[in-house]
Amino acid sequence: MKRPFSFGIIMITLLVCPVFFRPVVHAEQSVITLNIGYIPLVAQLPLVVSYDNDRLNFSNVNLSLVKYRSFTSLEAALRVGAIDIADLPLPVAFDMAGDGIDIKIIGGCHSGGSVLERVEYSELSNFRGKIIGVPGLRSNENLDLIQLLSGEKLRYGLDYKTIKVPFNTVLQNLEAGRINAMYFPEPYGSLAEKNRFIMQMEKPEKELSGRLTTVLVARSNILRNNSKKALEEWVQSLARACVFIENDINVLAAKQTAILQESYFGFEQALVSASLVKRRGGIHFSLVMPEKKMLQLHLEKALDLKILLKPVDIDTLVSDYALSGEKGEPPIQ
Amino acid sequence: MKIKPIYIFLAGIPMILLAVTSVWSVETVLFGINVPLTGTYSRQGEDELRAYKLAINILNERGGILGKKIVYSVRDTRTDAEIARKNAQDLIKNGAILITGGSSSAEAIAQSEECQKAGVIFMATLTHSNETTGKDGHRHTFRWYIDAHMSAEALSHQLISQFGANARYVFLYADYTWGSSVFESMRGFLEQAGGKTILKIPTKLGADSYISPLLQAKIAGPDVLVLVQFGQDMISCLQQATTLELRKKMAIVVPLMDIHMAEPIGPEVMQGVITTMSWYHGLAEMYEGSKKFVDLFEKEYRQKPGTGAAAAWVDMFQYADAVERAKSFDHFEVIKALEGHHFQLLLDDEYWRDWDHQGIHATYVAVGKNPAEVTDKWDLLKIIGVYQGEDLAQTHAENPVQLEPIP
Numbered sequence: 001m002k003r004p005f006s007f008g009i010i011m012i013t014l015l016v017c018p019v020f021f022r023p024v025v026h027a028e029q030s031v032i033t034l035n036i037g038y039i040p041l042v043a044q045l046p047l048v049v050s051y052d053n054d055r056l057n058f059s060n061v062n063l064s065l066v067k068y069r070s071f072t073s074l075e076a077a078l079r080v081g082a083i084d085i086a087d088l089p090l091p092v093a094f095d096m097a098g099d100g101i102d103i104k105i106i107g108g109c110h111s112g113g114s115v116l117e118r119v120e121y122s123e124l125s126n127f128r129g130k131i132i133g134v135p136g137l138r139s140n141e142n143l144d145l146i147q148l149l150s151g152e153k154l155r156y157g158l159d160y161k162t163i164k165v166p167f168n169t170v171l172q173n174l175e176a177g178r179i180n181a182m183y184f185p186e187p188y189g190s191l192a193e194k195n196r197f198i199m200q201m202e203k204p205e206k207e208l209s210g211r212l213t214t215v216l217v218a219r220s221n222i223l224r225n226n227s228k229k230a231l232e233e234w235v236q237s238l239a240r241a242c243v244f245i246e247n248d249i250n251v252l253a254a255k256q257t258a259i260l261q262e263s264y265f266g267f268e269q270a271l272v273s274a275s276l277v278k279r280r281g282g283i284h285f286s287l288v289m290p291e292k293k294m295l296q297l298h299l300e301k302a303l304d305l306k307i308l309l310k311p312v313d314i315d316t317l318v319s320d321y322a323l324s325g326e327k328g329e330p331p332i333q
Numbered sequence: 334m335k336i337k338p339i340y341i342f343l344a345g346i347p348m349i350l351l352a353v354t355s356v357w358s359v360e361t362v363l364f365g366i367n368v369p370l371t372g373t374y375s376r377q378g379e380d381e382l383r384a385y386k387l388a389i390n391i392l393n394e395r396g397g398i399l400g401k402k403i404v405y406s407v408r409d410t411r412t413d414a415e416i417a418r419k420n421a422q423d424l425i426k427n428g429a430i431l432i433t434g435g436s437s438s439a440e441a442i443a444q445s446e447e448c449q450k451a452g453v454i455f456m457a458t459l460t461h462s463n464e465t466t467g468k469d470g471h472r473h474t475f476r477w478y479i480d481a482h483m484s485a486e487a488l489s490h491q492l493i494s495q496f497g498a499n500a501r502y503v504f505l506y507a508d509y510t511w512g513s514s515v516f517e518s519m520r521g522f523l524e525q526a527g528g529k530t531i532l533k534i535p536t537k538l539g540a541d542s543y544i545s546p547l548l549q550a551k552i553a554g555p556d557v558l559v560l561v562q563f564g565q566d567m568i569s570c571l572q573q574a575t576t577l578e579l580r581k582k583m584a585i586v587v588p589l590m591d592i593h594m595a596e597p598i599g600p601e602v603m604q605g606v607i608t609t610m611s612w613y614h615g616l617a618e619m620y621e622g623s624k625k626f627v628d629l630f631e632k633e634y635r636q637k638p639g640t641g642a643a644a645a646w647v648d649m650f651q652y653a654d655a656v657e658r659a660k661s662f663d664h665f666e667v668i669k670a671l672e673g674h675h676f677q678l679l680l681d682d683e684y685w686r687d688w689d690h691q692g693i694h695a696t697y698v699a700v701g702k703n704p705a706e707v708t709d710k711w712d713l714l715k716i717i718g719v720y721q722g723e724d725l726a727q728t729h730a731e732n733p734v735q736l737e738p739i740p
Contacts, residue, residue: 052407053386056379056382056383057383057634057635059635251359251402252359252361252402252404253359253361255359255361255404256404256405259363259404259405259406262406
């Protein structure tokens, strides 16, 4: 008679104990985790500034920041859903959409920030026979450079070559003479100049300054209703981060931003602050939604150059979700 | 006549250089903020960080300190004294002229040692151990937060009047400088009055389970169970004590409380818990300085500040004020400006004692409100006793610290 009774007591204890000793964490259903991927680049500063400044104060979003070393790994992570949002080159976004990945372009948080540099100072026409390093063949840097050099009657692939160079080997490639020039996002140009491998081109700076290089790409599922509040909160934080960086450049010579990036990017403070203060590559931070017309032009250019093979519908790719700035301000068009 | 583009370019160079140099010539000073953002005391570290940032923004909007804008570098101590020490060394190497932080006394003491060696001011923020301004005190360290002795004396008055002079106590205390400091201070006062310590159990910092020591406490059957835990440890311990129904048989005292420990627990568990605090957001109703701080903090972060944030706020503004009065960032001049200085920032009369650098101001004894009395999630505590700093603080005879001389 005793055994069933003891067994019952044990069973009840086992069932009830987890209820009593559960952790004191209150499950908040409305809090959505957003996984944001980033690469250590000056242009991606708003992502880490937003995280650093606001992660403790979000009500609807639990922000997770994941570091990647290349656009290829960032793209792969977004493709498989390891991250929800990434700041990617526009042609990569087109390519992913062409492959049927359910993504949307939700805007951009900077313009400019990439600099054309070469080993010897010379005119653009001297690029004939040269090899130029770019962050990827499917990058805006590559597209813009090809367009610029076509004005000098230089034919892509025949008169010069562009090759994809990983961020972590670009300096070695320059030093070894494997590339004669680079058109790269900052701070790689600054790093190359600091090491005296290279010097900044003067003339192309104007044409290539302030160009659209990357866009914020999100997996479509986070734009659905249950995540909208979280996304809205993060976007507002991103807008504040852009304002923070701009103010810091203007008031504190970007010193605060340079200190802050160190734990995420690991670049020398003086290098980053100098790059920002000089606005290398015409960099400017603000939340923008690129015009569809401009996106269409980029798409056509990439298709013409056979960098992309499949067309995509821009109207479908661009999110209806309008990026808005600080609370109360109208959405940025 | 056509001007060659090269001349236009050359003419523009001085203007570009002027613009760049004017931005680059901005003079800044670096503050090192060294707080736990992970680990047992991370909530308190986050609370401090919010207040630091808010205060720095305000100071910069006012033009900085002596015309120099403040930039800051934040380090995570991970609630680990050795990491805190290493962070402090790095910050000093990077040129920090002030280091501030610490959500455990062990962290604060480690940073204090490094700052003393380097001649850098350390504004200790959340540190309650007697040792911080006692045997481990240094000339370069200032602590506004109350110490264990103050809490113990204030609590002993309350406990003796509520449970009688001969009450029996069980202590569960965090096994490091702070826990021992609070335990020894409380035991001293209570036993002197006739109370009896029937059991004392040291517990590991960052422990997940307190079931075993709590069951031992239950068997011992004291009148009062004193939980000398802080941060997430206190949350876990109090929750488990409630689950084990200890509170039906004994009163529970948590010698040091913070709103960011009370809020996650909620009023059902917090009710009746007796504690002390160096400050409480409810003081905004009594003091203009506290009101201003709470309003600004709430506007920025949509939550109430805790005691760590209050200490961080005082540290920032007091340091800035001292530099302004000293008209110099020189550490010895700043120390001289702080020593013995009276001010009204959050309360009515606060000052830095010159011989141990302890902040002297009131200590508050509070009790967890009954859930029926609670008006919102931050309204969890009721102040039941106010003890003046001068009455509670250790005398020089009790704390025979000798700070390093100023040359």
